[in-house]
Amino acid sequence: MTSPVIPQNPAERMVHATLRWTWPFYFVGALYVVGPVLAWLLAGLAALVLYLGPAIRPDLRARGPVPPVVWAWIIGMAVMLVALWIGHLNWGLGTKQTIKSSIGWAKGWALLALFPFAGAVLPIRREVVIRGQCMIGLWTLILLPVLLAAPHLGLPERIFTSPLKAIGGPGPEYFSVFLFTWDPASWTPRWQFYAPWSPFAALLGVVQVCFALEERDKTWRNIGLAAGVAMILFSKSRMGLIGLVACTVGPRLMPLILRGWAWQVLAGLTASLAVAGVALARAVTDGIAAFKGARADSTRVRATLQRIAAERWENEAYWFGHGTVQPGPHIVEYMPIGSHHTWWALLFVKGVVGLLAWAVPIAWQTLIALTDAARGPRGRLPLGIVMTILLLSFGENVEIEAYLLWPGLLMLGIHAAEVQGSRL
Template identity: 40%
Template sequence: MQSKTHHQSTVEQKLIYGALVCTYPIYAVGGLYITGSALGWLVLGLVSLRAFVEGGNPFRQVPVLVWFWVVGMMVMLISLWVAHSNWYLGTTQTIKSSVGWAKGWALIGLFPVLGAIVNVKPESLIRAACIVGKHTAIFGIVTFVIYMARLPGHLFISPLQILGGAGDNFFMVSLYGVNPETGAGRWQFFAPWAPAAGFLSCIFVIFCLQEKDKLWRNWGVAGCVIMALLSQSRAGWAIFILIIPTFLFAKHMKNPWLLLSVGLFLPIVLVLGEPVYEWIMDTFQQVKEARPASTRVRAALENLAIQRWQAEAPIWGHGIVESGPKLVEFMPIGSHHTWFGLLFVKGLVGLLALAIPMLITIIYLFIFAQQNTQARAALCMLLVFTCYSFFENLEILAYLYWPALLWMGMALKNT
């Protein structure tokens, strides 16, 4: 039973809380991609309508740093249009790509704005994350039993795919998946693929650690641990292990330069350490099963992205993703890496459009992290974004980690 602390008073607050709490019911019908993509725009429309009817301008309270993110994401759209024009991709493709921007990069600027103008109580967002954690723990245990019983893991592809315009993975409803290299079970939970679940476990655990109710906190953290373990994401394990003490002990670091050093050191360790770990594990796997190493595929994708970016479209990029050759199993060039993907699709302009607001916000939150719990949590979330940007494309998963973007807007408003 929810306490009055978590009662939502406006339609916008109820939509945000309900969308997060109902993560698994929505996933059960394959609707998460549509929900996450449309939620921000729907709430923005309601806020604007309320302002029109009641008067006032809620956007005046949006912090300057949040506008940095908005401008950065608008630059992404401009880069998209210029690249489409340069490569003569046509009006139809330009419209299609613009819609894709609205469901991806735009959300990274939109949700921080909503965090600043919709008075969502931090306690309610934390409790909602713990509820998702509890559902995750139950889901993980039950589906592990199903896996041990050798029952089918994939259930169906939601017919809602016709509305979403994305790949099968975003609408696949599964109990568990299978690691193609080992044949063992690998869980993606409510994410489109298993490594993304590892990413989400790192984000959600930051919410759950702030819960004051011990029972809910334990449920939430347990669910995040189960998600991290069963996703078998090597990057997820490394970040998960490091992000918890970073969040818990940041307030005890009295020297701001020490805190800054830790924040800079964490991504470096993860960026350098994860490939080394992958190389060791992949070498062992090659000896054992003579299978191609995922690290080589990842490296080949990155090399292709860099070479073609430098040679063909250094400023504005290619405008759209392209499938790679057989060498990379026909995966999209620049995938598995936000920065290489940005260079290939949106060029140097797109890379700076993300890097500048991200760097400025991290530095700003470092200043307030010691005194402000919200800022400390937002900082840790941004560090997770930074670390995972070297292993995933951030814009593709924005429809899932939108609560963290919302929290960032709340934190920037309150510091």
């Protein structure tokens, strides 16, 4: 018998309903719209709560003042918008393109500030977000047999593209419904679930597992874990397999840094490297080579994109970038320069200023999560989320995927408020 988690205020009801209906939203191609709309609604409600103070209804009163790290996200994403404007001005991209890119910022980078802000201010309980994420897992497990059977039944990959694509976005795949996709390298099926492509689905599976591990109800926990692992395995993503181990085990090992015996063990292992270090280094090198060789074409394209982005950033637009991504040559299969890597993409598109606008708040948030995870279990989920986002940033553009990462971003705000509350 599972225990229900009942939303207790309008903010929790909005979050709970959006999570519960994630798959139905995907079936109509609306997820890319739902994420930004929810972000601005929650942030607007949070601003109203702060403005009205004690005059607001009791069940919506703010947790407390906005934590400093959340202010860092707000300022950082505002700087990101200014860098965008300056980049467009420097390269003469015109008013129309500037407006279009600003709307893109409101649907992308802005979400990295809006959701933590809403989570830090609004009285949204952890268990509501955790249970909602497990509900997504239930939908995933129910649909999994159909998804796995689709390529063997001769069903099409893409079954629907929503008219909502007229709103505009990074590409039609953000508004499309896929049963599966064929991997062009091996011509075997891969599954992307409710994500626009498979590697991102794997990292969403990692987030799913991180949330499920914190679920108190055993039935829902098992559902969430099974769904998350299925997303990671059937997406066939190398990054997902790394995340499954690193982002779940790592946070649970953090308390060991405060234990004296753990440091003694570490010292012993370090000393043993004098004997086994060369062999270990060779094994690691061989492992990395095998990892890259598993999808050699993908690795080559990504490495070339990063090299082109680095060279053009340094030589052409050091401080504020090029303002937008640009078409890539044939050698990178015409992939846009400034894609597939958050850090190099930021340097190419928004320069050093844009990179710092992202690096400062994410480093601050990571430090808070690391510290709290070392002290106790409260920090495990936020640290797992931050680690997943960082892992994602080295293979994807975080900003265009924030619309699906929003439960984790909301949890970062909740955690920041919890840490601040424990210090007051």
